[in-house]
Amino acid sequence: MVDCPYFITVEEAMAICCKTLPDVGTEDLPIWEATGRILAEDIASKVDDPPFDNSSMDGFACQFNPDATYPLTLTIVGIHAATGSNDPLTANTGEAVRIMTGAPMPPGTNAILPIERCQIEQDKVTLLEAPKPHFVRHQGENLRQGQITLKRGQHLTPSRIGLCATMGYAKVRVYRRLTVGIISTGDELKSPGEVLAHGEIYESNSYGLAGLVKWAGHTPVRFPSVADSMASLRAALDNASATCDVILTSGGVSMGEFDYVRRLMEEEGDLHFWRMKIRPGSPPLFGTWSSTPLFGLPGNPVSSHVVFRMLVAPYLRHAFGADGPKEWTVRAKLCDPVKSTKDCVTLRRVTLVSTDDGMMAHQPRHQGSGNIESLASAHGLTLLQPGQSGEVGAWIDVLVL
Ligand code: AMP
Ligand code: MG
Secondary structure, eight states: OOSSOEEEOHHHHHHHHTTSOOOOOEEEEEGGGOTTOBBOSOEEOSSOBSSSOEESSSEEEEOOOTTOOSSEEEEEEEEEOSSTTOOOOOOOTTEEEEEOTTOBOOTTOOEEEEGGGEEEETTEEEESSOOBGGGEEOTTSSBOTTOEEEOTTOBOOHHHHHHHHHTTOSEEEEEOOOEEEEEEBOTTEEOTTSOOOTTOEEOOHHHHHHHHHHHTTSEEEEOOOBOSSHHHHHHHHHHHHHHOSEEEEESOOSSSTTOHHHHHHHHTSEEEEEEESEESOOOOEEEEETTEEEEEEOSSHHHHHHHIIIIIHHHHHHHHTOOOSOOOEEEEEESSOOOOOSSSEEOOEEEEEEETTEEEEEOOSOOOTTOHHHHHTOSEEEOBOTTOOOSTTOEEEEEEO
């Protein structure tokens, strides 16, 4: 038995990992390079949005008169396009200004009639119905200057980048991406493209994990696969810890004779926990190697992916207080039975179908933790809690992949 917390819940594992966070730095980036990054500052608007009263329609601007009857004919005194260089036109009683969407409201006007409801004859316009005050977008109705709309830790989605621009920011301060080293272990591993000898398989975890690291907003560094020996693993970890903020290994954390990641971490590293109550994916460990945080992920491809989603991704978000990239869960009805266990969260791969009766979860195929195809063709993972019913018809939470 190891001398550290053993076979603990995901929450307990997270709490342990979060005591050992990587150092995080910041950098200033032009906003067009900041999509997907995490804000490192609160952002207060430099302007009112909109900065001036303007029209939300193409049409005519005029003074709203509650006593007027329609059709009503007015004199056209000019045109306002959506540009800052208009000579300010004023409209008096009986006058209207042709106006384009986004153009400033001419002084003296407070209502718009869309062009479709106007008849134009030379310098006269006939309004077929009353102009509408609600087609005017008022200064500051979306945002006030000084208002904080984005906060440190927010994930910069495309719409948030647009918001930064609207608020007058050409650049923003974001957290630097972490460098995450990925080391696969196993004598049987060959790189895709090479010829397999009997007993060998293609190494796939480092590619999948590199994709997950990118998805999480960080920079993956794939190291060459390491043979099952203490010496080669030690050298690989020394190398990775010298250059990376976080290390992910795959394989070698189970109870096997050649599970050297676990042995090395126990004997020469600093092991903070081993094994977690999820299925698949129970073997992981966490600790530090030369003070670099290290996740020892399982070798089975589905397991390593699942542990990343359940533990590594939340850990990386926590390191920045980040709200994204988001994990989504949906409530879904099981259409195939899933057996829960008494102590583990059961993470079966399911496909989801949206129906009038809600979301339906199907478990169409063989679910071995070595079967990466079952993950590649799935939409979600069942979050079946220990002892929870997984019979057909049960409503459960599903983590969207
Ligand atoms: P291990 O945890 O090292 O015993 O590995 C468990 C299973 O996952 C074994 O069948 C390994 O061959 C397989 N495996 C380990 N590492 C990888 C990898 N990087 N890519 C694909 N399969 C792997
Ligand atoms: Mg192995």
